Amino acid sequence: MKFYMTPGSCSTGIHITLEELNENFEVYIVNLPTGDHFKADYVAINPKSTIPALVRKDGSTLTEVPAIAYWLARTHPRARLWPETPELEARALETMAYVAGTVHGQGFARIFVTQTFARSPEDHPAVRKPGRDIIDKSFAILNDALCDEA
Ligand SMILES: N[C@@H](CCC(=O)N[C@@H](CS)C(=O)NCC(=O)O)C(=O)O
Numbered sequence: 001m002k003f004y005m006t007p008g009s010c011s012t013g014i015h016i017t018l019e020e021l022n023e024n025f026e027v028y029i030v031n032l033p034t035g036d037h038f039k040a041d042y043v044a045i046n047p048k049s050t051i052p053a054l055v056r057k058d059g060s061t062l063t064e065v066p067a068i069a070y071w072l073a074r075t076h077p078r079a080r081l082w083p084e085t086p087e088l089e090a091r092a093l094e095t096m097a098y099v100a101g102t103v104h105g106q107g108f109a110r111i112f113v114t115q116t117f118a119r120s121p122e123d124h125p126a127v128r129k130p131g132r133d134i135i136d137k138s139f140a141i142l143n144d145a146l147c148d149e150a
Contacts, residue, residue: 001025002055004045006032010104011052021076025054051096064105066096095145098138107134 004027017147030036037049043103046053110131119129
């Protein structure tokens with residue numbers, strides 16, 4: 001498989017999962033700061049211009065962290081990464097959707113790529129503050145959820 005990723009980004013979770021599963025894959029670094037993700041050769045692979053993207057053995061591309069994580073878990077049942085009951089499956093999806101959509105997309109994105117929310121540097125503090133608030137709130141929620149499961 002071909003794994004398109006950027007070191008230090010949200011693709012790291014999928015990178016760790018691929019390693020944990022002892023999968024064979026080639027890494028392709030997509031340099032976000034220089035805009036590799038908007039270049040035609042990458043857009044042809046992932047028109048969303050986001051990483052991660054996983055090109056599988058049949059040549060099809062899978063995107064979105066929760067979808068890639070789900071597919072990897074379900075196609076490696078012996079690793080027992082995916083729960084078995086509808087309740088636990090729903091809880092796993094609930095957590096992945098929250099982390100990818102809210103914690104990452106609404107929280108950390110405001111801190112790491114502030115300029116995509118507001119071009120003018122003087123507006124950046126007003127973008128980062130709610131990002132920080134979202135992260136603090138979501139970490140508390142996830143901490144409580146994980147403590148409940150323990
Ligand atoms: N919903 C996507 C989000 C992926 C995403 O936003 N990745 C960031 C890097 S952490 C990215 O590609 N940013 C490029 C951009 O937004 O221009 C997923 O779950 O894979």
